Amino acid sequence: xxxxxxxxxxxxxxxxxxxxxxxxxxxxxxxxxxxxxxxxxxxxxxxxxxxxxxxxxxxxxxxxxxxxxxxxxxxxxxxxxxxxxxxxxxxxxxxxxxxxxxxxxxxxxxxxxxxxxxxxxxxxxxxxxxxxxxxxxxxxxxxxxxxxxxxxxxxxxxxxxxxxxxxxxxxxxxxxxxxxxxxxxxxxxxxxxxxxxxxxxxxxxxxxxxxxxxxxxxxxxxxxxxxxxxxxxxxxxxxxxxxxxxxxxxxxxxxxxxxxxxxxxxxxxxxxxxxxxxxxxxxxxxxxxxxxxxxxxxxxxxxxxxxxx
Amino acid sequence: xxxxxxxxxxxxxxxxxxxxxxxxxxxxxxxxxxxxxxxxxxxxxxxxxxxxxxxxxxxxxxxxxxxxxxxxxxxxxxxxxxxxxxxxxxxxxxxxxxxxxxxxxxxxxxxxxxxxxxxxxxxxxxxxxxxxxxxxxxxxxxxxxxxxxxxxxxxxxxxxxxxxxxxxxxxxxxxxxxxxxxxxxxxxxxxxxxxxxxxxxxxxxxxxxxxxxxxxxxxxxxxxxxxxxxxxxxxxxxxxxxxxxxxxxxxxxxxxxxxxxxxxxxxxxxxxxxxxxxxxxxxxxxxxxxxxxxxxxxxxxxxxxxxxxxxxxx
Numbered sequence: 222x223x224x225x226x227x228x229x230x231x232x233x234x235x236x237x238x239x240x241x242x243x244x245x246x247x248x249x250x251x252x253x254x255x256x257x258x259x260x261x262x263x264x265x266x267x268x269x270x271x272x273x274x275x276x277x278x279x280x281x282x283x284x285x286x287x288x289x290x291x292x293x294x295x296x297x298x299x300x301x302x303x304x305x306x307x308x309x310x311x312x313x314x315x316x317x318x319x320x321x322x323x324x325x326x327x328x329x330x331x332x333x334x335x336x337x338x339x340x341x342x343x344x345x346x347x348x349x350x351x352x353x354x355x356x357x358x359x360x361x362x363x364x365x366x367x368x369x370x371x372x373x374x375x376x377x378x379x380x381x382x383x384x385x386x387x388x389x390x391x392x393x394x395x396x397x398x399x400x401x402x403x404x405x406x407x408x409x410x411x412x413x414x415x416x417x418x419x420x421x422x423x424x425x426x427x428x429x430x431x432x433x434x435x436x437x438x439x440x441x442x443x444x445x446x447x448x449x450x451x452x453x454x455x456x457x458x459x460x461x462x463x464x465x466x467x468x469x470x471x472x473x474x475x476x477x478x479x480x481x482x483x484x485x486x487x488x489x490x491x492x493x494x495x496x497x498x499x500x501x502x503x504x505x506x507x508x509x510x511x512x513x514x515x516x517x518x519x520x521x522x523x524x525x526x527x528x529x530x
Numbered sequence: 531x532x533x534x535x536x537x538x539x540x541x542x543x544x545x546x547x548x549x550x551x552x553x554x555x556x557x558x559x560x561x562x563x564x565x566x567x568x569x570x571x572x573x574x575x576x577x578x579x580x581x582x583x584x585x586x587x588x589x590x591x592x593x594x595x596x597x598x599x600x601x602x603x604x605x606x607x608x609x610x611x612x613x614x615x616x617x618x619x620x621x622x623x624x625x626x627x628x629x630x631x632x633x634x635x636x637x638x639x640x641x642x643x644x645x646x647x648x649x650x651x652x653x654x655x656x657x658x659x660x661x662x663x664x665x666x667x668x669x670x671x672x673x674x675x676x677x678x679x680x681x682x683x684x685x686x687x688x689x690x691x692x693x694x695x696x697x698x699x700x701x702x703x704x705x706x707x708x709x710x711x712x713x714x715x716x717x718x719x720x721x722x723x724x725x726x727x728x729x730x731x732x733x734x735x736x737x738x739x740x741x742x743x744x745x746x747x748x749x750x751x752x753x754x755x756x757x758x759x760x761x762x763x764x765x766x767x768x769x770x771x772x773x774x775x776x777x778x779x780x781x782x783x784x785x786x787x788x789x790x791x792x793x794x795x796x797x798x799x800x801x802x803x804x805x806x807x808x809x810x811x812x813x814x815x816x817x818x819x820x821x822x823x824x825x826x827x828x829x830x831x832x833x834x835x836x837x838x839x840x841x842x843x844x
Contacts, residue, residue: 235679367798
């Protein structure tokens with residue numbers, strides 16, 4: 222197991238460096254002179270431009286800039302954005318909001334997805350199973366931004382169950398509606414995955430043995446069927462965390478959540494290179510670490526994985 | 531005892547097994563594909579989705595058959611948010627354009643981006659995945675790490691950055707959206723292909739072909755790939771739906787197709803301002819988009835059930 226962990230840890234490094242380099246290169250090539258954009262219509266004196274350029278290392282060659290960026294990233298000294306705000310402070314403000322949103326969405330999709338999936342899988346071919354299957358296809362087919370508007374209109378405006386937009390004070394209650402929207406598509410995938418997995422392990426020999434030795438039905442379902450069916454589901458949920466953080470761009474925009482996605486979208490529209498690269502790097506790091514944890518969890522749950530190596 | 535009445539079991543001519551055990555030797559055995567096709571034809575899910583896709587394709591190719599009003603002409607601000615009238619069954623947008631015509635003309639952009647992106651992903655992903663899986667070694671390692679780098683960028687996140695590159699900002703077209711999607715989505719196709727190729731690579735028929743003097747590349751193209759295609763086709767059908775959603779999302783965010791091209795994503799974004807007063811304006815293009823994606827996802831689901839041997843044992 223230790224060798225497996227070390228091997229996976231070593232694989233993370235080139236991925237992280239490669240992805241940040243790719244993003245850094247693309248942002249470096251972004252159109253528009255950010256210093257000129259800072260001043261709008263006014264023409265600043267050349268000396269001011271030069272000072273700002275050297276302050277943001279814009280006068281250095283690309284590789285030097287990337288080196289400085291990496292060094293700063295690992296010391297969490299991310300510098301200031303072009304309005305003079307420290308980027309680290311901005312990240313500290315927006316990340317908890319998105320993390321809250323993503324965790325809430327993750328809980329919703331895990332709890333409801335597994336529950337519906339188990340019931341459908343146990344009664345394969347029943348009317349409940351068929352209804353749930355068709356409904357999940359429909360949920361997968363409706364894009365998140367359409368779902369967002371419909372939920373905002375129905376639950377926020379017409380029924381008044383939730384606030385249509387979140388605004389500055391984001392808490393668990395306010396974020397519930399956007400979290401449902403964000404988690405709904407993955408909920409459908411979790412449901413289908415659990416269903417397939419449960420109905421497959423229902424015919425397994427160990428389940429027949431458990432039933433034959435006289436265990437009660439709930440015990441067979443919970444301890445034998447469910448535990449073995451959850452392996453692929455856990456994998457999907459973990460790998461999906463990064464997707465949730467990225468997919469938050471649309472959801473946060475619709476519900477006006479002051480989170481990472483919103484900030485990133487604004488930064489892209491304003492070509493704020495340093496902010497974009499910092500946010501994307503942290504998101505990539507979250508995604509890569511989440512995938513690493515899932516792989517380790519998988520190897521722990523299913524010993525065949527690590528013995529294969 | 532004579533040999534005539536020494537049967538302890540019924541003679542085979544009398545058992546019901548005869549009908550089951552008889553092999554029709556004059557008939558060619560069904561291949562995986564013929565077998566899958568026979569299963570597909572009987573599934574209502576497949577029939578419905580295939581008919582829907584056929585209809586959508588016709589609408590995309592010949593939008594003028596269904597709508598005589600050009601989507602961007604005849605927009606009268608006097609008609610802003612107007613209700614349905616004769617010849618304009620869905621009413622008017624905020625800008626006073628005919629919604630029905632816009633919904634019909636938006637089909638082409640969605641389908642062409644979806645199909646072209648899937649083709650690009652197939653070409654790149656299958657090539658890389660097949661080479662990595664078949665030859666292994668350093669090629670496999672390099673391609674796997676390269677794929678990981680793109681895989682670590684979630685689709686919308688990566689697209690947000692790539693579409694801001696000067697090249698793409700200046701000449702936005704269907705192809706830029708296709709390129710962005712393909713660049714970010716090929717690793718998954720490559721992984722699936724690689725896995726399938728590794729499974730087939732050591733099969734006896736491949737060894738036999740090699741022993742008969744077929745070159746490694748010839749064996750890969752003629753013997754390994756055709757037998758590794760099932761998971762690839764399933765993923766491609768499912769991804770078609772995903773890519774259509776991606777195009778609409780990017781257009782909705784204002785970083786997808788240029789304004790001149792009709793896209794449901796644009797119309798949904800424009801309908802935001804009317805959502806409290808006239809939600810129908812948003813619902814028509816949203817419904818069209820959802821139905822299109824649904825038909826491809828249903829098709830993918832049906833094809834997977836037909837091709838996946840696991841789901842056959844009921």
